[in-house]
Structures are given as C-alpha cells and as structure tokens.
Amino acid sequence: MRNEMNRFHDEGFKDQLSNNLVNDAYSKEPNGEAANEPTNPEPNETNKDKNPSLQNIETLGQTQVAETPPESNIFCLTIIGQVEGHMVLPPQNKTTKYEHLIPQLVAVEQNPKIEGVLIVLNTVGGDVEAGLAIAEMIATLSKPTVTLVLGGGHSIGVPIAVSADYSFIADTATMTIHPIRLTGLVIGVPQSFEYLDKMQDRINRFVTGHSKVTEAKFKELLYKTGELARDIGTTVIGTDAVKFGLIDAVGGIGDAMKELSRRIAAQRSGDKGVS
Numbered sequence: 001m002r003n004e005m006n007r008f009h010d011e012g013f014k015d016q017l018s019n020n021l022v023n024d025a026y027s028k029e030p031n032g033e034a035a036n037e038p039t040n041p042e043p044n045e046t047n048k049d050k051n052p053s054l055q056n057i058e059t060l061g062q063t064q065v066a067e068t069p070p071e072s073n074i075f076c077l078t079i080i081g082q083v084e085g086h087m088v089l090p091p092q093n094k095t096t097k098y099e100h101l102i103p104q105l106v107a108v109e110q111n112p113k114i115e116g117v118l119i120v121l122n123t124v125g126g127d128v129e130a131g132l133a134i135a136e137m138i139a140t141l142s143k144p145t146v147t148l149v150l151g152g153g154h155s156i157g158v159p160i161a162v163s164a165d166y167s168f169i170a171d172t173a174t175m176t177i178h179p180i181r182l183t184g185l186v187i188g189v190p191q192s193f194e195y196l197d198k199m200q201d202r203i204n205r206f207v208t209g210h211s212k213v214t215e216a217k218f219k220e221l222l223y224k225t226g227e228l229a230r231d232i233g234t235t236v237i238g239t240d241a242v243k244f245g246l247i248d249a250v251g252g253i254g255d256a257m258k259e260l261s262r263r264i265a266a267q268r269s270g271d272k273g274v275s
Contacts, residue, residue, distance in 0.1 A: 001007025073115040074260060075108050077101065083156060085127025096123065098130035105137045116144040116264045118256060119164060119206060128180055132156070132206065135163040139210060144263035148256040149173045149247065159203060162211040166259050168251040171238040175246065177221045178233025181235070194249065212245030 079101070081094030089095050108114050119138060125131070138145055138160065145164035153161040153169070154176035161167055161175065169175070180200050186192055204222075208215045221234040221244065228235065241247040249255070 003145065006085070034068060044163070045223055071113065073113060074257075075104075075114045075117050077117060078103065079119065079121045079123050079134070079157070082124055082273065083126030083131045083160075085130030087127070088140075094166050095126075098127070098134055101134055102137060105134075105141065108143065109141055114143065115267070116260045117141060117164075118260055119147040119160070121147060121149050121153045121161055122151035123153060123157040125157050125161075125176075128156050128203070130156075131160055132202065135159040135206060138163040144260060144267055146253075146256050146263070148253065149175065149241075156203075158208050158246070159210075162207055165263060166249075167211075167247045168249055168256050168259070169238050169241050169247045169251050170252060173238055175236045175241055177218070177230075177236060178228065178232060179222055206275045207246070211247070214245070217244055218246075236251040 078239065079096045081096055082089060082099045084093075084095040105117075108117055117138070122193065138147075145166075147161050147167045148167040149157075149161050149166040149167070150173055151170075152174050154174070155178065158175055158177060161169070180196060180203065182192075182196065200222075204215060204218060207213065208218055223232055224234045225232050229231070236244065238250050242250055
C-alpha cells in the first residue's frame with residue numbers, strides 16, 4: 001500500500017514538473033530571454049477613449065464643451081501672453097509664437113470657406129518686429145477682420161489691436177502705450193539712438209494709419225511722464241482708448257461677432273463702402 005502511494009506521488013510530481021517545463025519553454029525566446037507578454041491597456045486609458053466627459057474634465061475642468069460648427073465661416077485667432085519673436089522665451093512664460101500665426105493667416109487667406117477673422121487679444125506685448133509682422137498680415141487680409149481687446153493689449157499689442165477693419169475693447173481692458181526699448185548690449189553711439197527713433201517711427205505710422213488717433217495725440221500718450229512708476233508712457237482704459245481714437249468702440253464678444261457678420265454680409269453683396 002505504501003509503495004502504491006509513493007508511485008502516485010512520484011507520478012504527480014513528474015506531471016507538475018513537466019507542466020512547469022513546458023510553460024517555461026513557451027515563456028522564453030529561442031535565445032533564452034523572457035518573451036514579452038502582451039500587456040493590457042491601462043484602465044484609465046481605456047476609460048479616456050470611451051468616456052469623452054472624463055477627457056473634458058481632465059483638460060478643461062468641465063463635463064460639457066461648446067463646439068464651433070464644423071463648417072464655420074469665421075476663424076478665431078487668439079494672441080495671448082507675450083509675443084515671442086526671434087528669441088525663445090523661458091518655458092514658464094505664456095507666449096504666442098509669431099511663426100505659428102503667420103502660416104495660419106496665410107491659410108485663412110487661401111481658404112474660400114473662411115469669410116472673416118476674429119482676433120482676440122490679451123497680451124503684454126513682446127518682440128517689436130514679430131508684433132509688426134502679425135499686424136501687417138492682419139491689415140493686408142482681403143477678408144473682413146475684427147479685433148477684440150480683453151484684459152490688456154499692451155505695448156506691441158497696440159498695433160495688432162488697430163490692424164483690423166474694426167476694433168473693440170472691453171470696458172475694463174487696458175492698453176499701455178510706451179516707447180520701445182532694447183535689451184542686452186547697447187553701444188553708446190548716435191547710431192543706436194537713430195535706430196530706436198526709426199523703429200519707433202514705424203510703429204507710430206502704423207498705429208496712426210490704421211486708427212483715428214492723430215500723430216500728435218499718440219506721441220503725447222507715448223512720452224507722457226509721471227503716470228507709470230518705472231517707465232514713461234500712458235495706460236489707457238477702455239472708454240479712453242475710444243475717446244482718443246485708438247479703438248473704434250467699447251464692446252464684448254457679442255458686439256464683435258455682430259460687426260464681423262455684418263461686414264461678411266456686406267462683402268458677399270459686393271458693398272465695398274463698409275466702414
């Protein structure tokens with residue numbers, strides 16, 4: 001009896017050992033390395049793919065997100081933070097890169113389905129030549145354009161704000177007007193100051209050419225002393241920007257959309273006298 005039990009025990013051990021060897025053989029590659037077992041996707045990733053509400057909560061903090069119509073005829077361009085030009089700014093700065101905006105504006109001009117452009121600004125300014133490049137691109141579009149200043153349209157944001165066919169500013173928004181400045185090494189020779197004067201003149205001509213402000217008034221705001229603590233210039237608030245002729249009207253997003261739609265309708269009908 002004892003021998004019979006030992007025989008069953010030995011056979012069971014052999015079967016278990018055989019199964020282990022077979023499993024081990026299948027779990028290894030020919031070179032002896034362990035095979036990569038298929039990994040199941042993370043539960044969170046699967047949920048993200050199947051649950052758009054979860055994605056909206058994680059990215060935007062809300063469950064429902066309003067979507068623009070797939071065939072909208074209005075293109076919205078946002079200019080926020082600091083306008084980044086030829087120098088890359090530190091990663092903690094929120095920036096608008098001009099090399100990203102220029103191709104978008106070219107695409108807008110080429111796309112027949114886009115009939116108007118809304119430019120929303122909340123910028124502290126930035127690179128002078130990059131800002132002027134963006135302003136020139138907006139000003140030379142063949143399609144109706146409207147700008148809306150929310151929060152602030154400071155420094156080189158001023159030419160961008162006045163570059164459209166019509167401009168709005170929120171009642172609480174501000175625009176800081178001040179002379180340009182240089183950073184880094186400045187050679188103390190007359191040519192350096194002549195260069196600054198010529199560059200400032202480019203900005204002055206653009207702003208006065210695309211708004212109702214006079215050159216004398218703009219220079220008065222530009223070189224005013226005693227208002228800014230560490231600079232010369234002026235901070236202009238909503239209604240004052242309209243009073244000085246920098247901006248066309250005080251308003252918000254609804255007003256801007258109505259004005260843009262009106263101009264699009266006028267262009268469709270062939271009315272070139274829209275002002």
